[in-house]
Amino acid sequence: MKISVIPVEGLPLIRKGDDLPSLIHARVPLRDGDILSMAHTVYSKANGHTRALPSITPSPRALRIAERDGEDPRFVQAVLDEAQEVILEHPFILSVMKNGHIGVRSGVDRSNIEDGMVILLPPDPMAAAEGVRARIREVSGSSVGVIITDTVGRAFRRGQTGHAIGWAGMTAIRDFRKDTDLFGHVLKITEEAVVDEIAGFANFVMGESHQGTPAVVFRNCTTWKGHDQLYFRPEEDVLRKALCTLPPGYIGR
Numbered sequence: 001m002k003i004s005v006i007p008v009e010g011l012p013l014i015r016k017g018d019d020l021p022s023l024i025h026a027r028v029p030l031r032d033g034d035i036l037s038m039a040h041t042v043y044s045k046a047n048g049h050t051r052a053l054p055s056i057t058p059s060p061r062a063l064r065i066a067e068r069d070g071e072d073p074r075f076v077q078a079v080l081d082e083a084q085e086v087i088l089e090h091p092f093i094l095s096v097m098k099n100g101h102i103g104v105r106s107g108v109d110r111s112n113i114e115d116g117m118v119i120l121l122p123p124d125p126m127a128a129a130e131g132v133r134a135r136i137r138e139v140s141g142s143s144v145g146v147i148i149t150d151t152v153g154r155a156f157r158r159g160q161t162g163h164a165i166g167w168a169g170m171t172a173i174r175d176f177r178k179d180t181d182l183f184g185h186v187l188k189i190t191e192e193a194v195v196d197e198i199a200g201f202a203n204f205v206m207g208e209s210h211q212g213t214p215a216v217v218f219r220n221c222t223t224w225k226g227h228d229q230l231y232f233r234p235e236e237d238v239l240r241k242a243l244c245t246l247p248p249g250y251i252g253r
Contacts, residue, residue: 001222007205008215016048021135028217030136035145037202038215040165041112041119043128043148049120050113051078065089075110078118082106087243094243099125100231101165102240103152121150125166133168145169149199151208155239162203164195164230172196175226194224 008028014020020042030036044050058066058073062080066073068090076093080086083095083106095106099121107121122128129146136144148166153159164172176190202216234240 001220003221004217004219005201005205006217006219007213008217009213011042011212011214014042014045014214016046016050018046019135019139020046021132022139024215025136025140030140030142030144030217031219032142033144033219033221034142035147035170035198035218035221036132036136036215037147037149037162037198037218038132039162039203039206040107040121040125040128040148040150041109042214043132044119044122045113047122047128049122051118051120053078053116053118065093069093075105075108075118078120079106079108082108082120087240097121098123099165101125101150102231103150107150107152107165121165122148126168127166129166129168143169147195147199147202149202151203160203160208162196162199162201162206164193164199167195167228170195171224171226172228172230173226174224191226193230194226195230 006028008024010027011023024036053072053074056074056077058077059080062073062077065071066076069092079093079095082097084098085096086093087096087102088094093105094102096102097106101107101121109119113119125148129148133144133146136142146168147164149162150165151160152163154161172193172195174192174194176187176192179187181187198218205216206213
Protein backbone atom coordinates (compact mmCIF):
# COMPACT_ATOMS: atom_id res chain seq x y z
CA MET A 1 0.00 0.00 0.00
CA LYS A 2 1.12 3.51 -0.87
CA ILE A 3 -1.40 5.77 0.81
CA SER A 4 -1.72 9.46 -0.03
CA VAL A 5 -2.74 11.72 2.85
CA ILE A 6 -4.23 14.99 1.63
CA PRO A 7 -5.17 17.80 4.03
CA VAL A 8 -8.22 19.80 3.01
CA GLU A 9 -6.80 23.32 3.16
CA GLY A 10 -8.40 26.69 2.59
CA LEU A 11 -11.79 26.01 4.14
CA PRO A 12 -13.54 29.12 5.50
CA LEU A 13 -14.71 29.34 9.08
CA ILE A 14 -17.69 27.00 9.06
CA ARG A 15 -21.08 28.35 10.07
CA LYS A 16 -24.53 26.87 10.46
CA GLY A 17 -26.03 25.95 7.09
CA ASP A 18 -22.75 25.60 5.20
CA ASP A 19 -22.62 22.71 2.72
CA LEU A 20 -19.49 21.15 4.17
CA PRO A 21 -19.21 18.20 1.72
CA SER A 22 -19.37 20.60 -1.24
CA LEU A 23 -16.78 22.90 0.31
CA ILE A 24 -14.45 19.93 0.84
CA HIS A 25 -14.96 18.50 -2.66
CA ALA A 26 -14.23 21.90 -4.21
CA ARG A 27 -10.79 21.85 -2.59
CA VAL A 28 -9.92 18.15 -2.86
CA PRO A 29 -11.92 16.46 -5.64
CA LEU A 30 -13.00 13.17 -4.10
CA ARG A 31 -12.60 9.82 -5.87
CA ASP A 32 -14.08 6.37 -5.45
CA GLY A 33 -12.43 4.60 -2.54
CA ASP A 34 -11.21 7.75 -0.76
CA ILE A 35 -11.72 7.99 2.99
CA LEU A 36 -12.63 11.43 4.29
CA SER A 37 -11.88 12.02 7.97
CA MET A 38 -13.29 15.20 9.49
CA ALA A 39 -13.32 16.74 12.95
CA HIS A 40 -16.75 16.67 14.51
CA THR A 41 -16.38 20.37 15.33
CA VAL A 42 -16.87 21.49 11.73
CA TYR A 43 -19.72 19.04 11.17
CA SER A 44 -21.43 20.20 14.35
CA LYS A 45 -21.01 23.89 13.49
CA ALA A 46 -22.41 23.37 9.99
CA ASN A 47 -25.40 21.53 11.41
CA GLY A 48 -26.11 23.78 14.37
CA HIS A 49 -25.01 21.47 17.17
CA THR A 50 -23.88 24.35 19.37
CA ARG A 51 -25.13 26.15 22.48
CA ALA A 52 -24.74 29.63 23.90
CA LEU A 53 -23.55 29.54 27.50
CA PRO A 54 -25.66 32.58 28.55
CA SER A 55 -28.80 30.59 27.63
CA ILE A 56 -27.97 27.76 30.06
CA THR A 57 -29.23 27.69 33.65
CA PRO A 58 -27.09 25.39 35.80
CA SER A 59 -28.78 22.86 38.06
CA PRO A 60 -27.76 22.29 41.71
CA ARG A 61 -25.75 19.28 40.57
CA ALA A 62 -23.92 21.36 37.97
CA LEU A 63 -23.16 24.03 40.57
CA ARG A 64 -21.76 21.41 42.96
CA ILE A 65 -19.55 19.76 40.32
CA ALA A 66 -18.40 23.11 38.93
CA GLU A 67 -17.24 24.31 42.34
CA ARG A 68 -15.26 21.13 42.94
CA ASP A 69 -13.76 20.87 39.43
CA GLY A 70 -13.15 24.60 38.90
CA GLU A 71 -15.43 24.80 35.84
CA ASP A 72 -18.05 27.24 34.59
CA PRO A 73 -21.40 25.91 35.95
CA ARG A 74 -23.11 26.61 32.63
CA PHE A 75 -20.49 24.54 30.82
CA VAL A 76 -20.95 21.72 33.33
CA GLN A 77 -24.69 21.80 32.73
CA ALA A 78 -24.11 21.49 28.96
CA VAL A 79 -21.94 18.45 29.69
CA LEU A 80 -24.59 16.87 31.91
CA ASP A 81 -27.28 17.52 29.31
CA GLU A 82 -25.29 15.56 26.72
CA ALA A 83 -24.54 12.62 29.04
CA GLN A 84 -26.61 9.48 29.27
CA GLU A 85 -24.57 8.34 32.27
CA VAL A 86 -21.86 10.00 34.36
CA ILE A 87 -19.10 7.60 35.38
CA LEU A 88 -16.89 10.16 37.17
CA GLU A 89 -17.62 13.64 38.45
CA HIS A 90 -14.14 14.39 39.78
CA PRO A 91 -11.39 15.28 38.99
CA PHE A 92 -13.21 15.69 35.66
CA ILE A 93 -16.51 14.54 34.25
CA LEU A 94 -16.25 11.23 32.42
CA SER A 95 -19.52 10.38 30.74
CA VAL A 96 -21.27 7.96 28.45
CA MET A 97 -23.17 9.42 25.51
CA LYS A 98 -26.30 7.92 23.99
CA ASN A 99 -24.31 6.67 20.99
CA GLY A 100 -22.01 4.60 23.24
CA HIS A 101 -19.02 6.94 23.07
CA ILE A 102 -17.31 7.49 26.43
CA GLY A 103 -15.36 10.70 26.82
CA VAL A 104 -14.32 13.55 29.05
CA ARG A 105 -17.00 16.25 29.44
CA SER A 106 -19.33 14.49 26.97
CA GLY A 107 -17.21 15.80 24.11
CA VAL A 108 -18.48 19.35 24.73
CA ASP A 109 -15.84 21.71 23.33
CA ARG A 110 -15.08 25.41 23.89
CA SER A 111 -12.20 25.63 21.37
CA ASN A 112 -12.45 26.81 17.76
CA ILE A 113 -15.69 28.66 18.40
CA GLU A 114 -16.61 32.18 19.46
CA ASP A 115 -16.49 33.17 23.13
CA GLY A 116 -19.61 32.20 25.06
CA MET A 117 -20.40 29.26 22.78
CA VAL A 118 -19.79 25.52 23.03
CA ILE A 119 -19.76 22.83 20.36
CA LEU A 120 -21.62 19.56 20.96
CA LEU A 121 -21.03 16.15 19.43
CA PRO A 122 -23.50 15.18 16.71
CA PRO A 123 -26.45 13.50 18.45
CA ASP A 124 -26.17 10.50 16.08
CA PRO A 125 -22.59 10.36 14.73
CA MET A 126 -23.23 7.25 12.61
CA ALA A 127 -26.15 8.93 10.85
CA ALA A 128 -24.03 12.06 10.49
CA ALA A 129 -21.27 10.13 8.71
CA GLU A 130 -23.81 8.42 6.45
CA GLY A 131 -25.35 11.79 5.60
CA VAL A 132 -21.97 13.27 4.66
CA ARG A 133 -21.26 10.21 2.53
CA ALA A 134 -24.57 10.54 0.71
CA ARG A 135 -24.04 14.25 0.08
CA ILE A 136 -20.53 13.60 -1.28
CA ARG A 137 -21.97 11.09 -3.72
CA GLU A 138 -24.43 13.79 -4.87
CA VAL A 139 -21.80 16.46 -5.45
CA SER A 140 -18.96 14.26 -6.73
CA GLY A 141 -20.52 11.06 -8.02
CA SER A 142 -17.95 9.16 -5.96
CA SER A 143 -18.36 6.48 -3.31
CA VAL A 144 -16.16 7.35 -0.35
CA GLY A 145 -15.79 6.32 3.26
CA VAL A 146 -16.41 8.93 5.94
CA ILE A 147 -15.08 9.11 9.51
CA ILE A 148 -16.16 11.76 12.01
CA THR A 149 -13.64 12.20 14.81
CA ASP A 150 -13.36 13.49 18.34
CA THR A 151 -10.14 14.18 20.24
CA VAL A 152 -9.99 12.12 23.43
CA GLY A 153 -7.52 11.03 26.06
CA ARG A 154 -6.42 7.45 26.63
CA ALA A 155 -6.25 5.31 29.73
CA PHE A 156 -2.72 4.92 31.12
CA ARG A 157 -1.15 7.39 28.67
CA ARG A 158 -0.66 11.14 28.52
CA GLY A 159 -1.91 13.07 25.52
CA GLN A 160 -4.93 13.04 23.26
CA THR A 161 -5.53 11.30 19.94
CA GLY A 162 -8.27 11.33 17.34
CA HIS A 163 -10.92 8.65 17.77
CA ALA A 164 -13.76 7.75 15.41
CA ILE A 165 -17.23 8.49 16.77
CA GLY A 166 -19.11 7.94 13.52
CA TRP A 167 -18.22 6.18 10.28
CA ALA A 168 -19.83 5.06 7.04
CA GLY A 169 -18.71 3.12 3.99
CA MET A 170 -16.44 0.75 5.95
CA THR A 171 -16.42 -1.41 9.04
CA ALA A 172 -14.84 -0.05 12.22
CA ILE A 173 -12.93 -3.23 12.98
CA ARG A 174 -10.63 -5.27 10.75
CA ASP A 175 -11.13 -8.77 12.12
CA PHE A 176 -8.08 -11.04 12.00
CA ARG A 177 -9.56 -13.80 14.15
CA LYS A 178 -9.21 -17.25 12.56
CA ASP A 179 -6.43 -15.88 10.32
CA THR A 180 -2.89 -17.20 10.81
CA ASP A 181 0.38 -15.42 11.59
CA LEU A 182 3.74 -15.92 9.88
CA PHE A 183 4.27 -19.17 11.79
CA GLY A 184 0.83 -20.62 11.11
CA HIS A 185 -0.59 -19.84 14.56
CA VAL A 186 -4.32 -19.20 14.49
CA LEU A 187 -5.18 -15.70 15.72
CA LYS A 188 -7.85 -15.74 18.43
CA ILE A 189 -8.29 -12.17 19.68
CA THR A 190 -6.77 -9.77 17.12
CA GLU A 191 -9.27 -7.12 16.06
CA GLU A 192 -7.75 -3.96 14.58
CA ALA A 193 -9.66 -0.69 15.16
CA VAL A 194 -8.92 0.72 11.71
CA VAL A 195 -11.27 3.70 11.97
CA ASP A 196 -9.45 4.85 15.11
CA GLU A 197 -6.05 4.42 13.44
CA ILE A 198 -7.17 6.58 10.51
CA ALA A 199 -8.77 9.10 12.88
CA GLY A 200 -5.56 9.32 14.89
CA PHE A 201 -3.39 10.05 11.86
CA ALA A 202 -5.97 12.53 10.56
CA ASN A 203 -5.78 14.33 13.90
CA PHE A 204 -1.99 14.53 13.54
CA VAL A 205 -2.42 16.19 10.13
CA MET A 206 -5.22 18.51 11.31
CA GLY A 207 -3.43 19.84 14.39
CA GLU A 208 -5.10 20.94 17.60
CA SER A 209 -4.89 24.72 17.70
CA HIS A 210 -4.99 27.33 14.92
CA GLN A 211 -3.99 25.22 11.89
CA GLY A 212 -7.43 25.49 10.30
CA THR A 213 -7.36 22.06 8.64
CA PRO A 214 -10.43 20.20 9.93
CA ALA A 215 -10.56 17.45 7.28
CA VAL A 216 -8.13 15.01 5.68
CA VAL A 217 -8.52 12.70 2.68
CA PHE A 218 -6.85 9.27 2.64
CA ARG A 219 -6.34 7.84 -0.85
CA ASN A 220 -5.37 4.29 -1.92
CA CYS A 221 -6.23 2.59 1.37
CA THR A 222 -6.83 -1.12 1.09
CA THR A 223 -10.27 -2.52 1.85
CA TRP A 224 -10.89 -4.81 4.81
CA LYS A 225 -13.51 -7.06 6.33
CA GLY A 226 -14.74 -7.01 9.88
CA HIS A 227 -17.53 -5.61 12.01
CA ASP A 228 -18.77 -2.46 13.72
CA GLN A 229 -18.72 -3.50 17.38
CA LEU A 230 -16.16 -0.84 18.30
CA TYR A 231 -17.50 -0.21 21.80
CA PHE A 232 -17.34 -2.77 24.59
CA ARG A 233 -20.67 -3.72 26.08
CA PRO A 234 -20.86 -2.54 29.73
CA GLU A 235 -20.49 -6.08 31.03
CA GLU A 236 -17.28 -6.53 28.97
CA ASP A 237 -15.61 -3.26 29.93
CA VAL A 238 -13.21 -4.00 32.79
CA LEU A 239 -12.08 -0.35 33.12
CA ARG A 240 -15.64 0.84 33.48
CA LYS A 241 -16.27 -1.78 36.16
CA ALA A 242 -13.13 -0.70 38.02
CA LEU A 243 -14.10 2.97 37.91
CA CYS A 244 -17.45 2.14 39.41
CA THR A 245 -15.71 0.77 42.52
CA LEU A 246 -14.10 4.14 43.36
CA PRO A 247 -15.26 6.05 46.46
CA PRO A 248 -18.68 7.73 46.19
CA GLY A 249 -17.12 11.20 46.08
CA TYR A 250 -15.71 10.42 42.63
CA ILE A 251 -18.63 8.57 41.08
CA GLY A 252 -21.47 10.44 39.44
CA ARG A 253 -24.89 10.07 41.02
